[in-house]
Amino acid sequence: MARTASVANTEHRRAAIVAAMLPVMAHHGYERATIQAIAREAGLTPGLIHYHFKSKQEILVELVKAIMEFARARFERAATNTTRPVERLRAYVDARLGLGAGAAPDMVAAWVMVGAEAVRQPEVRALYEQAIAAELAVLTQLLSQCLAERKRAIDAAPALAAGMVALMEGAFQLSSAAAGVMPAGYAADAAMSFASLSVAAAPRANVFKPSARPAMAVESTKASSL
């Protein structure tokens, strides 16, 4: 009933503007995500955008942070149900690929645009690298736990994590620009299969006789929407 305090109002406005930039960028890219278009999407006047943000790039930076935070939060929520490494890994993959692309295609497309801007804008690149580094760190930890649980050497975890991150980033790109030619729901399956097989194939930790028996069932991976 009572109007929120001005500070909160400003924060709300900023959040609304960032939120408005997401679909505009998803459909038109950064350069064509004009201040006018963002304002229209947010139901505001163009001048007001620059009252709340110093520059268009600042909105982009906030958008990148928001998407990062969104992904992080979704994983945290999904991972609270279990402590088993494999299940946590699956929760991570599903959070990123299973629901992500299907439930939030605009966010996925916007992220693809962010990735393209990261190629040429140093400030965006720094944020993007930070996001990728965070992904790598989380995945490396999860994979290390999976490997340790099965008494495997964890040396391969970083490279494996890198491959999974690449697969996921590529899946985002393809779901945004070539969805028509990709098989349904391949991505989460492929990611989990890659992880499972790699863990199973990893050499035993400090042991001389590796058996390399795949015990994590690949077949259990199913029903991802990307």
Next chain:
Amino acid sequence: MARTASVANTEHRRAAIVAAMLPVMAHHGYERATIQAIAREAGLTPGLIHYHFKSKQEILVELVKAIMEFARARFERAATNTTRPVERLRAYVDARLGLGAGAAPDMVAAWVMVGAEAVRQPEVRALYEQAIAAELAVLTQLLSQCLAERKRAIDAAPALAAGMVALMEGAFQLSSAAAGVMPAGYAADAAMSFASLSVAAAPRANVFKPSARPAMAVESTKASSL
């Protein structure tokens, strides 16, 4: 006499303009790849660009085709040395990831920009999907051959190919925008490892007693530069 005929000259000019667009797009993206910058890169005058191309987008379309053709040609060249499915698969992966990123970073970055444009420009998207479909077809065939050679069911080939394409597209993105945080040379290794393990784990074709023995050595994968 020394001058080539005008048609051929026109074709040369067109090719030169397309070639000039590549590095400009790699560094500035499509929107900021101005006609002036392309002309400067090509050593031509701005007006001449529009004499040879109806619009800027037409140059982009030609560039996409040129990159597709370049990748196809490189694979063909590398694959002539062998008929063994596994080696041909490796040749393919190396052609795309092994030398690609290191030898032609501008082309990789330009391809990333193309991918972003494909999200919003229908004509570019059609081409991009065509390119991805071609990748999928080639990889599916190569993987099917690998599976058949080992008497495995080939049903999983399309999904596996999709995963590999995603991994490669993601690797392009990451090598262009987050090279600093990725492990060295992870991509080709990951792609080959993924393929090898998946082939090995595939069920036997039309056979009741699967043994699931991994016979394609994962360790043979080495030293890729992406």
Next chain:
Amino acid sequence: MARTASVANTEHRRAAIVAAMLPVMAHHGYERATIQAIAREAGLTPGLIHYHFKSKQEILVELVKAIMEFARARFERAATNTTRPVERLRAYVDARLGLGAGAAPDMVAAWVMVGAEAVRQPEVRALYEQAIAAELAVLTQLLSQCLAERKRAIDAAPALAAGMVALMEGAFQLSSAAAGVMPAGYAADAAMSFASLSVAAAPRANVFKPSARPAMAVESTKASSL
């Protein structure tokens, strides 16, 4: 009770706003002296500025008046110690040049900006002319007293005053925009020297035999349009 009456408070606010405009104009000029910047300098909110002033130009008008008043007050203070014409003249020059630029560079720079605005804004020009006319009047009177004291004809006083005003206005400009290339402390010396020599060289009042004829004939100077 402790609060001053609203009218007085309003006056204080107006004075504070005018005072805040001075350094902002000194550093950014009139056009770039934004209401936001003035408000920040004054520790007020932007909206309040327009509560106390109808427009930005009204603040400028008040600022011009304030600077004029400041200069007048400083001279009055310095001139109370003496009644001797020469000393009063020196007090005037020192008030304007001796301490002025050093003690209040912002005010000097702001005055330069006022001078530029006077070129194009009629209302500011009217005030500026009023200020210059006041300077001329004061200087003419002081110089007339100096001349009279030495029994010289006072006819030249207005022209001499005009030259001194020009020298001082120019000194303000140069101290604000070219301090690096000007000799130290030249201005007050030059002004006093100009006055002293001119007084000494002036013809005797109502006398037929002029003495003190300068070797380089001043009379030969004629027909200048400025």
Next chain:
Amino acid sequence: MARTASVANTEHRRAAIVAAMLPVMAHHGYERATIQAIAREAGLTPGLIHYHFKSKQEILVELVKAIMEFARARFERAATNTTRPVERLRAYVDARLGLGAGAAPDMVAAWVMVGAEAVRQPEVRALYEQAIAAELAVLTQLLSQCLAERKRAIDAAPALAAGMVALMEGAFQLSSAAAGVMPAGYAADAAMSFASLSVAAAPRANVFKPSARPAMAVESTKASSL
């Protein structure tokens, strides 16, 4: 009859744009000398202005150079008729004040605006200081020659030159913003009078018995900060 070559055409356009900026700046100042207004004055379209100049400031910089060059050329032309120091000095003063203000009031007003911009724009300030330094150098030389001709010590030349430059800059300001209250033609007279009297009053070079001692002691002037 024949169209001039393109390079010359471009140079002509640049010169025309610079020339168009002069009256616009003279009447509206730099900030309000909009690209639109300059284009209108030049009879060109706004877009073309930025085809020939990278930025508005670049036009300003060229304008400053043009005014400097104009003043230099006018003096050179006027000074060719004589080698006598005093006459050359007069030629200089007349070139700057005698005809200048009357014949080219827009240029004088534009120069005043340049002076104001020099306060806040480092690049303009650098040019302005260069212009003032050139003035000082020329005047110092001319005054030194006058002093030498009359066997006077030339030590005072720099300070005297500085005073004259200040007087002239101030005269420009006043002729642009307070012409109505200034006596007619005072400036050139004042400048020449100042120079003549100062030369006459200067001590003899290397001589023990100085003559021409002014009754109002110039030496008493000290410690001014400007």
Next chain:
DNA sequence: AATGAATGAGTGTTCATTCAT
């Protein structure tokens, strides 16, 4: 074929001013 000057629509951004609270 080729030039490069020219156009005009559109961009991000600034800012004096207004106004609901």
Next chain:
DNA sequence: GATGAATGAACACTCATTCAT
């Protein structure tokens, strides 16, 4: 009196495209 969010008209600048030569 006071706030600060909001407006809208300007601004400098960019750029694909056109066209006279």
